Amino acid sequence: MDEAKRPPVQHPAFENKEAKKDSVNPQKGREYVPDIGQGAAGSSDRITRAYLDSMLLVYRHLGAVPPSTETRILNRDVSTPIMASALALLERFDPDGSAAFARGIQRAGAVMWTGWIDNEMFRRVADTGANAVCGVKPFQDNDKIYEAIEKAAEAGAVGICMDIDHCFDDTGADCGFVFGQLGHKSLAEIQSYAAAASAHGLPFFLKGILDPADAIVARKLGVAGIVVSHHQGIWCYAAPPAMMLQEIRSAVGSEYPVFADCGVHSGVDVFKYLAAGADAVGVARELMTAFSKKGADGVYDRIMFMNDELKGTMAKTGRATLKEIDMSAIRFRSGW
Numbered sequence: 001m002d003e004a005k006r007p008p009v010q011h012p013a014f015e016n017k018e019a020k021k022d023s024v025n026p027q028k029g030r031e032y033v034p035d036i037g038q039g040a041a042g043s044s045d046r047i048t049r050a051y052l053d054s055m056l057l058v059y060r061h062l063g064a065v066p067p068s069t070e071t072r073i074l075n076r077d078v079s080t081p082i083m084a085s086a087l088a089l090l091e092r093f094d095p096d097g098s099a100a101f102a103r104g105i106q107r108a109g110a111v112m113w114t115g116w117i118d119n120e121m122f123r124r125v126a127d128t129g130a131n132a133v134c135g136v137k138p139f140q141d142n143d144k145i146y147e148a149i150e151k152a153a154e155a156g157a158v159g160i161c162m163d164i165d166h167c168f169d170d171t172g173a174d175c176g177f178v179f180g181q182l183g184h185k186s187l188a189e190i191q192s193y194a195a196a197a198s199a200h201g202l203p204f205f206l207k208g209i210l211d212p213a214d215a216i217v218a219r220k221l222g223v224a225g226i227v228v229s230h231h232q233g234i235w236c237y238a239a240p241p242a243m244m245l246q247e248i249r250s251a252v253g254s255e256y257p258v259f260a261d262c263g264v265h266s267g268v269d270v271f272k273y274l275a276a277g278a279d280a281v282g283v284a285r286e287l288m289t290a291f292s293k294k295g296a297d298g299v300y301d302r303i304m305f306m307n308d309e310l311k312g313t314m315a316k317t318g319r320a321t322l323k324e325i326d327m328s329a330i331r332f333r334s335g336w
């Protein structure tokens with residue numbers, strides 16, 4: 001295609017959903033192309049949902065007691081393993097954007113990973129008292145990254161996270177974006193971000209890891225933990241994070257912090273992710289919807305509701321604590 005005519009690659013939230021539904025590449029909708037059959041089948045969101053739905057619960061009743069969802073995430077005692085995943089664009093629903101959202105997180109005593117916001121907005125998020133991990137995009141301009149790490153540390157972040165899956169556009173070029181330029185990163189650069197965060201006393205995480213090989217390299221580079229994710233299916237045919245978690249957990253061992261998100265709609269989904277090996281589980285669109293309807297109260301209510309669902313699932317599977325949740329509580333629908 002003539003470069004001049006190529007429309008800019010857009011943020012997923014701005015995409016033309018109709019084109020997305022029927023285009024050959026279901027994740028992009030760069031131009032409308034009539035469906036030739038695999039479009040919907042390639043939706044990473046749909047594949048992820050199908051995988052979660054294929055995980056069946058083995059109920060266990062004897063000796064069961066009321067469960068607790070208390071846990072420790074990023075050296076903080078929290079009452080739920082349900083976290084807010086990174087979300088940009090929250091100012092669409094409230095002029096206070098992420099800061100308003102954070103008030104619901106703070107009330108829930110949960111952990112929040114921030115999306116693409118500026119340094120000042122992150123400070124306002126941290127000022128709410130929420131446990132906030134500052135999301136830093138893979139900007140081509142490294143100075144922007146180091147500055148964001150420094151400002152986040154000053155603001156009281158509990159960690160820094162880079163969504164390393166947001167480097168390339170779907171042509172394999174560095175991601176030109178409406179808000180700034182993103183780009184691929186060398187291993188040395190990643191190592192230097194981890195070192196910079198560490199110099200400020202903060203753990204540095206990578207989000208968007210799906211491959212156990214990446215998880216092993218991340219750990220070697222001094223990355224403090226990972227978020228297993230396909231970023232709401234920005235690419236098609238992504239392996240479901242819950243599927244990859246099991247291999248990733250075996251690859252990095254039981255002590256390495258491994259978080260995950262994608263497609264979590266209920267506390268039952270949270271339970272499945274925990275069983276597959278996540279230490280805690282992120283929720284993005286479900287909380288964004290709650291925020292759009294009821295602001296911070298909506299965020300708080302939704303986390304509490306999902307946490308109650310998680311407790312119900314734990315009680316009925318005989319798991320008194322989060323640590324007891326494992327794959328022995330799961331059977332797969334296929335092959336029965």
Ligand SMILES: Cc1cc2nc3c(=O)[nH]c(=O)nc-3n(C[C@H](O)[C@H](O)[C@H](O)COP(=O)(O)O)c2cc1C
Nearest residue numbers: 013085086088115116163231232262263283284285
């Ligand atoms: C509107 C929107 C904005 C997002 N912004 C970011 C972002 O700035 N940084 C990031 O790492 N992930 C971002 N994500 C991805 C989410 O953190 C999450 O990985 C993804 O939505 C999957 O979770 P979900 O199925 O619960 O929505 C965004 C997602 C949505 C829907």
